[in-house]
Amino acid sequence: MSYVIPADRGEAEALDSHDLLGHARELFDLPDGKTYLVGHSLGPATHSALDELERTASGHWRNELVKAWNSAGWFDLPRTVGASLARLIGARQDEVIIADSVSINLFKLAAAARSIARTPALIVEEDEFPTDQYIIEALSKLSGRDFVRAKSGDGLAHLERSGGVLVLSAVNYRSGEIRNMAGAEGVAHSSGGVIVWDLSHATGVTDVNLQEAGARLATGCTYKYLNGGPGAPSFLYVRADTISRLESPLPGWMGHEKPFAFEPVYAPASGIQRFASGTPPILSLAALSGALEVFESIDMSLVHDKARALGELVIARADALGLEVASPRDGRRRGGHVSLRHPNGYEIVQALIHRGILADFREPDTIRFGLSPLFLRFTDVWDALDALADILATRAWDDPAFRQRSKVT
């Protein structure tokens, strides 16, 4: 690993001053006086994202109007932005498109996957992100196929038996646990089954490599560690040798071979474009396009190393505070966030927010610290843990103001 774990604030400062990723923080447009540990939920604004948004809205849209579909490259944006994202997940540039949401893309991929799986059975584990479960169950209802909601960790065993289609997260949204992707793909391969990967919590913070893992299908968020902006459209990956074997179950005009021939019968585009459906939200895509510029010269293995080191710092200090750690202790098995448990987790998160330290809470008792390596410093995390220690020592969380619930923290 390229980073060590600081034992005191001085060591944290020293690490920051030599951090090979340290320059990236300047590319973010962070509000003053905040420590932002929620990059795993919504990444912060970058200068390049805000600039590209402004250029697209007040420049291209305002001035070039409908011509901007050609002149500003809007028509190609789902693929050009997909191409710039590809390296970050170990994909080829022509294997990725930006389109719709993770929910919609899971539906597309799981439905399409059944044409290459040995059986059309659909499997998802009970602790996957809820959307993944809802969408797959709904697909099974619509198409009248078997659906299995497997116990946590049992998905691969079901895949092995059925040779069907399994939706699996590369990093669990709650615990931050990393899956062994290559191992899972081995099971898929030998059983004739297919895995649809949800990379939402892996992308931009781990060195996930789809090619090395032998992965065929994947989708994921762009508004978390990729900082694409609130609700930025999702990405969809299909391995090059598989694209032409699949048809989208949601074939909109933008996925047609000749969208402007306005033909009544659908003919899929030859490449990854066939997974587009309707007209993409260009303003949201523009912000994402700008946000990805931050990653241009970044070594993702270094990003993952730093995420691990920040995570180990959190775990070491949480241990000292007697907090239960709900994430894997082994850095090789942990993504970009660390989950801690405390019966008063909700109030503790509110008390942290009150001190300018933004973290998030997941029912019933989980405090999540998102450790985005591109803008967080070791000292930021050190100081956040100091604040946590103080909140626990003084019971500062025990304040009626911190008990009021809001929809999202």
Next chain:
Amino acid sequence: MSYVIPADRGEAEALDSHDLLGHARELFDLPDGKTYLVGHSLGPATHSALDELERTASGHWRNELVKAWNSAGWFDLPRTVGASLARLIGARQDEVIIADSVSINLFKLAAAARSIARTPALIVEEDEFPTDQYIIEALSKLSGRDFVRAKSGDGLAHLERSGGVLVLSAVNYRSGEIRNMAGAEGVAHSSGGVIVWDLSHATGVTDVNLQEAGARLATGCTYKYLNGGPGAPSFLYVRADTISRLESPLPGWMGHEKPFAFEPVYAPASGIQRFASGTPPILSLAALSGALEVFESIDMSLVHDKARALGELVIARADALGLEVASPRDGRRRGGHVSLRHPNGYEIVQALIHRGILADFREPDTIRFGLSPLFLRFTDVWDALDALADILATRAWDDPAFRQRSKVT
């Protein structure tokens, strides 16, 4: 009708000076020296759309980060923006949500509609917008149900026979012809069938009224006459008494009764929110939210009247030029655009663009003039027709530079 058809430029000027909608033009941020007749494809920027986008990106996202989901009302935005759109289509505020694209929403509605239709047959006419055909045919493939691609105008006869689900545009994308919605709903009612309306070319330019028509299900574009921005997310309408009877086939976490309880089994939200799927593209939604402010005090029947009058002006002058009119001559049957046909339509549109008059072209020979009543003046349209007359008289279109094709015009 509140408007007359000007017989010369002086009369056009007089109409403009007394136009009750004349003030709305100031709300648009139009580029200098252009006449924009493509509002039926991509509406232009308004000051309020650009302002709201800036406020959302550089204000809420940048400063409030993930807290903006609550503090800036992002979580409710699909419904609050839907509520402000509702009046423009004659719907109740709690019957409309902004979500996904028209393609995706057609899929949701057509799939869901089968639980209230007498039979699950799916019908679409061969001259509907291609996406509508692709999506409905794909739904039928996925669910193993009958699919009928009806001849143009035969959709209702099929609906009457089958009692199935028919997708129908309120205004045809090519000709601009308006459907008799109430008449069609009468057929649906008596046959036990259900119509899913595509309002893409009707919304913001006609006084379409879903309640009066007895319509139960509809979706449509927001980036055309509503000026929501390129690829702005679509709206979805379900009549209040029907919402609880339908389930979305694409149930993402945002459509769950308690999205932040993270329950493994889907339970639909009680209202229109159940038709949400994944996380919405907030930046694109923000621009749409701002764009709709322009319509706040606007009488839609006046908008429709002005669109008709502008259309009649185009038709009268096209007749004088000997051009074939491919749109209905009867203003009551015509939406917001007028289509003219000419074997050299493509080159003619390029020649118009060269003179700063933006129109669009649809294969093989159709010139479309989009007549957005909120920013176009009678003199703008008068002068555009003068330019068209000159281009035809001088054969200015017959220039090699105008033959080069681009993807979108």
